[in-house]
Amino acid sequence: MPAYDLASEQMANRDLKWETTITRNIGIDYTLFKSRVWGSIDLYHNTTKDLLMLTDIPSITGFTTSYANIGQTSNKGIEISVSGMIFSNKDWNITAGANINFNKGNIDELAEGLQSAYGSQFLQSGTPATDYILKEGKPVGIVMGYKMDGKGYYTPNDFNYDASTGMYTLKDGIADLASSFVSYHGGLVPEGQFAYPGLPKFKDDNDDGVIDEQDYVEIGNMNPVHTGGFNVNVNYKNFDLVLL
Numbered sequence: 001m002p003a004y005d006l007a008s009e010q011m012a013n014r015d016l017k018w019e020t021t022i023t024r025n026i027g028i029d030y031t032l033f034k035s036r037v038w039g040s041i042d043l044y045h046n047t048t049k050d051l052l053m054l055t056d057i058p059s060i061t062g063f064t065t066s067y068a069n070i071g072q073t074s075n076k077g078i079e080i081s082v083s084g085m086i087f088s089n090k091d092w093n094i095t096a097g098a099n100i101n102f103n104k105g106n107i108d109e110l111a112e113g114l115q116s117a118y119g120s121q122f123l124q125s126g127t128p129a130t131d132y133i134l135k136e137g138k139p140v141g142i143v144m145g146y147k148m149d150g151k152g153y154y155t156p157n158d159f160n161y162d163a164s165t166g167m168y169t170l171k172d173g174i175a176d177l178a179s180s181f182v183s184y185h186g187g188l189v190p191e192g193q194f195a196y197p198g199l200p201k202f203k204d205d206n207d208d209g210v211i212d213e214q215d216y217v218e219i220g221n222m223n224p225v226h227t228g229g230f231n232v233n234v235n236y237k238n239f240d241l242v243l244l
Contacts, residue, residue: 010054011063017050019069039082039097047074047108055114071110073140077103092237100228105139133218141222146202146215149175154201168196175204178212 009205026043044145049072057066083097116134133144159168168188170176174195182194189196205215 009064013066013068015069016052016067017069018048019048019052021046021071024209037082037084039080042079043077044079044093049109068111068114069104070114071136071186072081072103072108075105075107077100077101078182084233089239093233095204095233096200096231098228098230102226105135105141105223107134107138107140110134110136132203139221139223141216143157143220143222144216145219146211147205147217149201149203152201154195154197154199156197158201159196159197163190169193178200181211203230238240 023040023044023046027040029038029040031038033188045189049238050069051071051073052067053070054067055067055070057063079099079101079105080101081182083095083099084093087094118130118132118134131144134140134143156168159170160172161168166188167190169190170193176193177195177199179194182199195201202211202215204211208214229244232243236244
């Protein structure tokens with residue numbers, strides 16, 4: 001019996017626009033000490049609008065994803081470089097240099113209704129499956145997750161143990177796990193409780209007594225404070241050695 005399927009799971013977007021990047025830069029090149037020291041200082045402010053991103057769409061359309069213009073980002077910062085002549089004569093030339101960059105990225109605008117959470121999918125299953133988020137006023141690279149509480153796992157000290165029943169009942173003030181975290185109970189806990197000794201223990205960030213998706217918060221920023229590097233160049237007659 002013949003069957004038909006879509007040639008692609010991506011739906012075309014007729015309203016799609018090209019990304020537009022505007023680059024602004026002002027800099028100074030300098031030399032000092034009779035050209036034995038040289039370098040540059042650059043200030044920049046770059047913006048990219050009508051950002052292209054593959055986004056999820058309702059399955060009722062018959063497709064799963066579509067490219068869309070989702071907003072605008074910007075990057076601004078300063079880059080400083082300096083190099084110098086360490087030694088020079090008829091046969092030898094030795095120079096060294098270094099540079100450092102301080103960059104601040106920002107999400108200036110996001111399209112209304114955009115699903116702003118996304119993930120590396122390093123977990124095959126879990127709650128939730130995304131580990132990054134896009135937010136206006138924040139840089140790209142904000143990491144989401146659960147904060148560990150105490151030792152990072154439930155211990156017998158978090159429970160009242162009943163030897164006659166073998167039950168571990170959470171003590172007052174100890175937050176329970178949501179059911180989505182637990183796949184096995186084993187008769188260790190009373191009805192309605194999901195945490196038991198040995199399970200991961202996260203911080204109840206909103207103090208509602210249950211550890212769930214409401215406690216999934218910002219835990220880090222993947223952007224470095226600064227980047228940089230250094231190099232050494234050695235020339236002997238027609239031979240070169242470069243260290244980076």
